[in-house]
Amino acid sequence: xxxxxxxxVIDQTQVMAGPSCAMLLGDxxxxxxxxxxxxxxxxxxxxxxxxxxxxxxxxxxxxxxRGMTLDLKQPEGVAVLKKLAATADVLVENYRPGVxxxxxxxxxxxxxxxxxxxxCSISGFGQTGPYAARGGYDLIAQGMSGIMSATGxxxxxxxxxxxPIADLGAGLFATFGILCALRARRTTGxxxxxxxxxxxxxxxxxxxxxxxxxxxxxxxxxMGSAHRMNAPYQAFRTSDGYVTVGAANEKLWPMxxxxxxxxxxxxxxRFRTNALRVKNRAxxxxxxxxxTMHQPRAHWLERxxxxxxxxxxxxxxxxxxxxxxxxxxxxxQELEHPVAxxxxxxxxxxxxxxxxxxxxxxxPELGADTDAVLGELGYDAAAIAALRAKGVV
Amino acid sequence: xxxxxxxxVIDLTQAMAxPFCTMNLADxxxxxxxxxxxxxxxxxRxxxxxxxxxxxxxxxxxxxxxxxxxxxxKRAEGIEIVRRLAKVSDVFVQNYRPGVxxxxxxxxxxxxxxxxxxxxCAVSGFGGTGPYAPRGGYDLIAQGMSGIMSVTGxxxSEPAKxxxxxxxxxxxxxxxxxxxxxxxxRDRTGxxxxxxxxxxxxxxxxxxxxxxxxxVTGEAPKALGSAxxxxxxxxxxxxxxxxxxxxxxxxxxxxxxxxAIERPDLASDLRFAARGGRLEHRAALIxxxxxxTAKEPRAHWLARxxxxxxxxxxxxxxxEALADPHALARDMVVDLVHPGAGxxxxxxxxxxxxxxxxxxxxxxxLVGEHxxxxxxxxxxxxxxxxxxxxxxxx
Numbered sequence: 149x150x151x152x153x154x155x156x157v158i159d160q161t162q163v164m165a166g167p168s169c170a171m172l173l174g175d176x177x178x179x180x181x182x183x184x185x186x187x188x189x190x191x192x193x194x195x196x197x198x199x200x201x202x203x204x205x206x207x208x209x210x211x212x213x214r215g216m217t218l219d220l221k222q223p224e225g226v227a228v229l230k231k232l233a234a235t236a237d238v239l240v241e242n243y244r245p246g247v248x249x250x251x252x253x254x255x256x257x258x259x260x261x262x263x264x265x266x267x268c269s270i271s272g273f274g275q276t277g278p279y280a281a282r283g284g285y286d287l288i289a290q291g292m293s294g295i296m297s298a299t300g301x302x303x304x305x306x307x308x309x310x311x312p313i314a315d316l317g318a319g320l321f322a323t324f325g326i327l328c329a330l331r332a333r334r335t336t337g338x339x340x341x342x343x344x345x346x347x348x349x350x351x352x353x354x355x356x357x358x359x360x361x362x363x364x365x366x367x368x369x370x371m372g373s374a375h376r377m378n379a380p381y382q383a384f385r386t387s388d389g390y391v392t393v394g395a396a397n398e399k400l401w402p403m404x405x406x407x408x409x410x411x412x413x414x415x416x417x418r419f420r421t422n423a424l425r426v427k428n429r430a431x432x433x434x435x436x437x438x439x440t441m442h443q444p445r446a447h448w449l450e451r452x453x454x455x456x457x458x459x460x461x462x463x464x465x466x467x468x469x470x471x472x473x474x475x476x477x478x479x480x481q482e483l484e485h486p487v488a489x490x491x492x493x494x495x496x497x498x499x500x501x502x503x504x505x506x507x508x509x510x511x512p513e514l515g516a517d518t519d520a521v522l523g524e525l526g527y528d529a530a531a532i533a534a535l536r537a538k539g540v541v
Numbered sequence: 542x543x544x545x546x547x548x549x550v551i552d553l554t555q556a557m558a559x560p561f562c563t564m565n566l567a568d569x570x571x572x573x574x575x576x577x578x579x580x581x582x583x584x585x586r587x588x589x590x591x592x593x594x595x596x597x598x599x600x601x602x603x604x605x606x607x608x609x610x611x612x613x614x615k616r617a618e619g620i621e622i623v624r625r626l627a628k629v630s631d632v633f634v635q636n637y638r639p640g641v642x643x644x645x646x647x648x649x650x651x652x653x654x655x656x657x658x659x660x661x662c663a664v665s666g667f668g669g670t671g672p673y674a675p676r677g678g679y680d681l682i683a684q685g686m687s688g689i690m691s692v693t694g695x696x697x698s699e700p701a702k703x704x705x706x707x708x709x710x711x712x713x714x715x716x717x718x719x720x721x722x723x724x725x726x727r728d729r730t731g732x733x734x735x736x737x738x739x740x741x742x743x744x745x746x747x748x749x750x751x752x753x754x755x756x757v758t759g760e761a762p763k764a765l766g767s768a769x770x771x772x773x774x775x776x777x778x779x780x781x782x783x784x785x786x787x788x789x790x791x792x793x794x795x796x797x798x799x800x801a802i803e804r805p806d807l808a809s810d811l812r813f814a815a816r817g818g819r820l821e822h823r824a825a826l827i828x829x830x831x832x833x834t835a836k837e838p839r840a841h842w843l844a845r846x847x848x849x850x851x852x853x854x855x856x857x858x859x860x861e862a863l864a865d866p867h868a869l870a871r872d873m874v875v876d877l878v879h880p881g882a883g884x885x886x887x888x889x890x891x892x893x894x895x896x897x898x899x900x901x902x903x904x905x906x907l908v909g910e911h912x913x914x915x916x917x918x919x920x921x922x923x924x925x926x927x928x929x930x931x932x933x934x935x
Contacts, residue, residue: 277870294862298704310692325892327721332544348891468688476671497742502734
């Protein structure tokens with residue numbers, strides 16, 4: 149039985165941060181009910197379409213969920229949501245702060261219905277503080293948290309992390325907060341508000357960068373592929389492309405020098421300690437690449453692996469997904485979507501021996517489980533028909 | 542009360558990924574016991590470029606709110622201490638290369654025999670199974686092999702990784718998620734289990750949009766600088782004194798943005814009227830927009846665009862981000878006093894719980910700061926402790 153079997157989660161979220169949080173709970177067996185407006189959440193229509201209202205983006209992040217429609221702008225819709233909240237353990241939303249209040253589905257309202265409910269809000273900047281009311285996207289959060297200032301190449305135009313790390317980080321911190329609140333509920337018997345944001349997630353991931361600034365008073369700069377505190381630890385040029393190598397510690401550094409035929413480097417005054425290698429990184433890279441330039445990637449990767457020095461290729465996304473180790477670890481899964489057919493999704497990165505994550509179903513079609521969920525809440529066929537006639541569901 | 546109060550966690554971790562996992566558990570109230578080699582302690586304590594009075598930033602940054610117990614794991618008496626501790630703990634986290642913990646006698650099967658309720662979490666470069674399991678893996682290697690580096694940076698530029706070690710950090714977060722889920726299972730069934738994750742898998746799990754794009758188009762997603770794969774304008778824009786970001790990814794926000802920069806012609810331009818068109822003609826669109834935005838400073842544009850309700854923001858340096866009034870209002874910077882390093886700052890907790898909030902209370906421990914206290918808890922008498930100390934086991 150999966151770890152979160154029996155947990156009911158209302159997923160009232162859009163696009164990425166909120167949906168990723170609810171998906172992680174669904175992977176662990178929670179009954180996640182995605183509540184969408186009657187015309188579907190925004191990301192169903194965005195980007196590549198696999199079928200009408202089935203975008204690749206929606207399929208990627210809404211697996212293991214049931215789906216129902218609900219018009220929260222009608223009082224009957226809010227009434228249904230309250231009934232649902234009375235049966236739920238967790239609700240996740242990622243509206244701009246204030247929207248849930250306006251709809252009448254905010255924490256205070258639903259807490260009155262179900263004091264055990266854990267209500268998680270994910271927003272651009274959090275529910276309090278001077279920027280609370282602002283809209284925030286991953287890009288905005290990457291810029292404001294400092295991440296962009298430390299990514300890319302010195303002197304180049306601004307670059308963000310290629311994946312939406314503020315969105316995904318917020319989703320992970322939200323999941324963590326919800327699971328912590330569930331443990332607290334065992335003791336207190338009460339739910340609570342869990343409040344996080346893209347901006348705060350971006351800051352919380354800036355562990356090395358904040359430490360560098362606070363401890364050295366230097367402003368962290370973009371470093372291409374290199375590390376702020378360790379060297380050599382970056383991509384190096386070979387005769388047919390780049391490889392990554394991490395050989396900064398005092399054990400691996402001389403081994404790496406020997407491997408590239410540069411036994412002289414460990415004795416070089418400029419490179420004697422890690423701190424010196426960080427300081428003289430440009431010269432270090434130059435010296436190393438003088439050796440690595442002469443052979444192809446495969447040559448160096450094979451030698452590093454034999455010597456036990458961490459190294460790897462720089463894969464494209466197709467190469468990464470096709471890698472035999474990624475496959476062996478179940479990182480690519482296939483699910484049957486009722487309209488789009490077989491769809492691929494990423495696997496859950498956490499493997500558990502007794503209650504492993506499950507892949508039960510592809511992202512739901514719009515309103516696929518509306519009748520089933522209403523039935524569970526006690527609505528009979530006539531009541532459901534009435535709601536449908538009014539456009540509530 | 543903090544939410545994880547009463548939970549005891551053994552932390553046999555080094556460097557970043559797994560220490561970040563247990564730090565998050567400690568912030569939320571778990572008693573996290575960092576087990577370190579006697580004398581020098583964990584390797585990241587060795588002061589590098591960033592340190593205060595000989596205390597390394599690398600260690601202080603991810604080990605706050607923890608206790609320190611020194612134990613020599615190469616000695617049988619040392620292993621006995623860890624096993625006794627495992628008997629009275631809920632969670633065990635390690636990030637050795639696969640095989641090392643087993644060789645030391647603190648593998649999952651060893652500790653499970655001592656405490657079947659124990660949740661045992663292993664974080665490694667590639668996971669405990671599969672062809673690359675024995676390889677060493679760092680954040681850099683995982684960023685390269687997950688495809689993240691291939692989509693980061695300017696098109697055609699030299700390789701760039703995420704400036705932050707996101708494979709490490711997300712592996713730590715996924716591990717914390719796995720541990721808490723395993724505790725739910727344990728509380729229901731009484732059964733502990735092995736939770737096994739890795740830097741490579743964590744990094745791959747973050748390539749949600751990129752893998753989806755590849756599976757639909759059959760083409761490798763490219764690096765796009767600061768831009769979005771599926772929306773425009775959503776990127777850094779040039780002002781007269783630097784850059785700022787704008788995310789106008791819907792028709793409504795795009796119209797509002799054009800009004801805010803007083804370019805109604807762009808709103809009515811047929812090339813840019815629909816979302817798909819703006820994406821297709823991104824280069825032309827950005828050129829037109831920057832023709833206007835490059836004339837005035839960042840502050841000018843941010844005030845106007847924000848007033849129009851369009852998401853936008855500065856590209857802060859870390860000194861700016863960490864002094865930002867909103868960051869401070871959300872308690873993202875915490876002041877601590879370390880006995881050796883003196884006053885230091887730490888990052889706050891990004892997820893706020895209304896009834897049982899976490900808190901950053903204590904700086905990282907000194908080497909072996911809690912050894913005596915913990916040995917006493919485990920029932921070692923003063924005499925026994927002296928013997929262990931004299932023999933260099935603790």
